[in-house]
Amino acid sequence: MRYFLGLLLPWLLFGQPLSLSYLKSKPRSIERDFFIWQYLDQNITPIQAQEALELVKNVNRKIFYRYALKIQNPKIIRIAECSKIPFGKALGEDANCLVIRLTPAGFLSLDRTMRQNVLKKISRYPLSKKLAPLATKSPFIALQDNPKEFLYFFNKVGTKNRQKYFNYELSHKQLENLKKYWSFTNFIRKVVTEDLNNIGLDLLQLLPKDLTAEQNFLLGLYAYKYNFTQRAKGFFDEALENYKSRRDKDKAAYWLYKLTHNKNYLHMIVNQKQLDIYNILAHEKLSLPSNLYKYIQLHGKCSLAIKDPFVALQVYTKIKNGKDLDFLAKRSKNRECAGVYAIIQTKKSRFKDEYFVTPYEEYFKEQNVTRKILLYSLARQESLFIPGSISSSFALGPLQFMPFLAKHTAKRLGIKNFRLMDMFDEKIAITFANDHLNYLEAHLHHPLLIAYAYNAGIGFTARNILPQLQMYEPLLVMELNPSSQNRHYGKKVMENFWVYSKIFGYEFNLTDSLEKLDQHHHMQGF
Template sequence: MFFKLFFVFVFLSLTLYSKNIDLGWLKKKPKTYARDFYIWQYLKQNNISPKHAQEAFNLVHVKNKKILYAYSSHKNNDKINQKITCLKKSSSTLVKSSAFCIKEALSFSKASKLSPKELKRIILKTKKEYPEYSRLIALLNNKNFKKISSSLKAKDFVWLFSNVSSSFRINKLNLTYSEKFINEIKYQKGFSRFLKLIVTNNLMNKAQKSLLNINSSKLSSSNNFFLAMNALSFNKRKKAMVFLKLAAKKTKSSSKLSKILFWKYMASNDREYIKELLKIRKINLYTLFAHDYYQERIKNVVYSLKTLKTSASTFDEEDQFAWIKVLRDTKKMNKTKLLKYEKTFSSSKHLAHFAYVKNRYENYNKSYFINPYKNIIKDFPIKRQNLINAIARQESRFIPSSISTAYAMGVMQIMPFLSKAIAKQKKEEYDIFTMFNAEKSIIYAHKHLNYLEKVFKNPLLIAYAYNGGGGFTRSMFRKGLFVKNGQYEPYLSMEKVPYLETREYAKKVLSNYIVYASKDKNRITVSSMLRTVSKDARKSIKK
């Protein structure tokens, strides 16, 4: 998973498959997310002592629930064990628990789903030990949310709005807010999240309308862009253009500028903005749209890459720490280094590695759309080949040992819970480490995509589900995204996807898909790929 996806490429020698991980080996490895993954696996073993579990836990770079749960099974730390016990309790059970348990495990989102009686009990229980937590929970018990903008401080209101559950927000906070109030809270910490939560949820229509007259001259580029999308939801083109011009002034990012230029065109029908888009070399959905408009082909695409094609390379493509050395060494590139890595990555199995390094050498002036695993996918339907390449390019740049901060694994970045479920479906013995094998990762992704394609049909919608999950994707549709054939659809819905990572991920996967599908003089346009999105979204809700 990408956006801002941080890849780490994990060491994986065949000797580790299905074998215990040694603490001494862990201690020798640098503090990275990669080592954290192996610490997680180490802590899941039953044959380690509490002392060794503690030593491994102390090595962790970033602690998360996975590691905490695995560590707690060794019963080393009473406070952590108590916290884990609390985290496992349901909201209704937490109400009856200690103040510590409530504070540690009852989020405000969960609390907002409780009854007034239960909230009152929580407020009283936590008031002495955690007065600020108790005070904030008390905000949820407000009896008249219609007057909330006048009864709460701006800071508390933004906090409340941003931390409650989606259902609470829709049912109690979808209100008409005064222009004065909106202009008061816009400088509060958390306003960006407040704005996003309103604009990305079409069921928040009253609150959305309240944003139309905000003075946004001092807001960020991203906030102004969201305000422009909100204005276009009400077909307020002139207001949208004001926000878009401010958004453009406040960024130098070519990705953001291409998006802004596209929407300036959509809001004005002025083709000059399309001409400006053509000047941007970066390949994305917006620049592809501009090339479609003028029926021009993208010029900086590289589909194939020559290597020395020898079998003499000793580089282990599954050794994370060897790859880390390469990444560090290639931050600054020169011709000598390029020639060195041309020899290092001389085998066909290192095509992805060489493309990565060469792209750095060229300062990303070219876009590599290679097909390094064509022998694995050659018998798949062409559309599936394009989809797998599009996803793999975005997920991992085709590097077999990739792992995300959430421990999504391999070329296709499959989460452990999903790979375990797929192994069960295939009636195979499950070994988590085999997910770093390129062929295994692709075969498992292929099976998962069979299901996603059956439900969501369109590559864009499949990408949302691949990244964010099918439940999340359907919930977007139920909140009004993608299901209507509006003037700016489905483009407007694409900008209103709630999570930044998933929002940008799907656009990039679709762009990749179009470029792969347009190889060999084929011409696949952005508009043709999006033609059935609304229909497919509506159908998927029923499945």
């Protein structure tokens, strides 16, 4: 019980400077890494900075740059400087600096003479030998006898370089050699999403039985895109048979329905009772009532200090390990801690049931219903309504604001004495998210596009999603999203949007919404 009494204490830390002793008392975690990053911004000595670095779980660039500024070691400061300078400027620096900044994509973007000069400059480094095939007249030919390196560079050189240097036919033998490596799936995805058709047509000759479920699904999309109906069906059939998760099986079955118009696939999906975007679409196509989620309406205050990231971590770890669930459920069965309660109930159902809750309602009184639905949809996906959440990239709070965006928003809103730790306060997080959504909605007019932009940035959405909508149907564009994380995020937000629309009595049809997606892709200034 003493452990849990710690959870009930008020959260007093963030009015005080951070200390090494405090950091040492906390578990090795992303949460502690964030506070180490904050500590490195304080007035500390080089010795203290070194001690702090030794506590870090994952040394990312944010932490390393601040550490370098404090350590007063010229070599480390130089490494930090070289990591940040633009690639073009790095070409004029010494070899030590250039090697730090050199990437396959940047290297191959140079003309051949410059590439050869760069190799001479860095000749004493192992990277010179590794990059040598990219300095030849034809990197594609130079790498053909080394399938592992071929896949490595293919996946690393960037879209423009793949189109220019790698979009050539591959023999059946070459494909068989490439197929042996785990990165072959990523290779297929890039071929499919970037329309590398000289390779893509060769991939369609592969036998579905020799591929993984995901590889089959990707090639099914490619065949569907170019009207190779029978090939598409063969790939989708194999994907459906070999996918393990219900969500993936629904995905493959729905695309088989799109291909064949056979409603048996829709019935197969709705029988799964899985809340996912394709199950929702199948229910709508069959005009069936859905029972894909459970809504719990809670009231009252919370006795768990989950605004504190370390308390949130302790609670989440307990739930993950299945410990003290009844105690935590009792403490969290209220509106303020509704997110914790929902996680526990999902855990108890062995993840068969999806629980939805509506905390923070007092902060949504002035919002229109669609904005309220969107905020709930984003917050559920971002943090499961745990205000003390911190991501590996240091996104903060219930709506996971990145530090740079939080600072920018605070300045724009005229908030004085703003601290990043303020983002763990639900009211502040919602205020900031509302402001950011005002900006996104001025350019994007569909919740899926807004979700993509909220997660990966409006620039990513403008470059990778909007051009595709001018050529292909929205559901295909959704699956062709080049970022697996962003693709999954968008689907989850739309699933949440559908559920919260039902909870708040807002008329929303997911099928109609997605079909209209290509009508809402106009952006000014991007």
